[in-house]
Amino acid sequence: MIMPLYDDNSKRVRVPxxxxxxxxxxxxxFVMFQNFGENERFIYTFSAVPAEIISGKDIQSGPTVLGKKTSGEEIIRPGLEPTPITVYITLITSMFMHAGVGHILGNMLFLWIFGDNVEDRLGHLQYLVFYMIAGVLASL
Structure with missing residues (x-):
C-alpha cells in the first residue's frame, strides 16, 4: 500500500x-457516537446494511421464534420491523461511520492529502456533491 506523506499545494486557489x-x-x-465500537445499536442504526437496503426494513429487532422442529431445534425468523429512520438514509449516514481507529486515521489521511486537491479543482459545492454521490455509491 502506498502511504502519502504530503502533497504540494503551492498552486492552490481556494482554501479547502x-x-x-x-x-x-x-x-x-467517530469519537462522540461510535464509542470505539461499543455502541452496537448506534452502529447498526446508522450503518448501511445490505439486507436492510434490499428489504427496506430494519433488522435491529430481535429474532422471532416461529416454532420448534421435531428435533427440538427452534425455527427462528430474523427480526425485520419498520425502522425508526428510513433505511435509505443509512446510505448517507454510513459515509461517516468507521470500523476502528486505523480505519478512520487512514481515511482521514487520504482525505486530507487528496480531498483538498479535488475541492480546489471542482469548487466547494461541486466537491461536496461529488463527495456525497461517491459515498452513496460506495455504500451500495
Whole structure:
C-alpha cells in the first residue's frame, strides 16, 4: 500500500474548507457516537446494511421464534420491523461511520492529502456533491 506523506499545494486557489469540515464531521461522529465500537445499536442504526437496503426494513429487532422442529431445534425468523429512520438514509449516514481507529486515521489521511486537491479543482459545492454521490455509491 502506498502511504502519502504530503502533497504540494503551492498552486492552490481556494482554501479547502469543505474538506476540513468533512474531516471534522467524520472524527466527531467517530469519537462522540461510535464509542470505539461499543455502541452496537448506534452502529447498526446508522450503518448501511445490505439486507436492510434490499428489504427496506430494519433488522435491529430481535429474532422471532416461529416454532420448534421435531428435533427440538427452534425455527427462528430474523427480526425485520419498520425502522425508526428510513433505511435509505443509512446510505448517507454510513459515509461517516468507521470500523476502528486505523480505519478512520487512514481515511482521514487520504482525505486530507487528496480531498483538498479535488475541492480546489471542482469548487466547494461541486466537491461536496461529488463527495456525497461517491459515498452513496460506495455504500451500495
Amino acid at each position: 474548507f469543505v474538506n476540513y469540515i468533512l474531516i471534522a464531521i467524520n472524527i466527531f461522529v
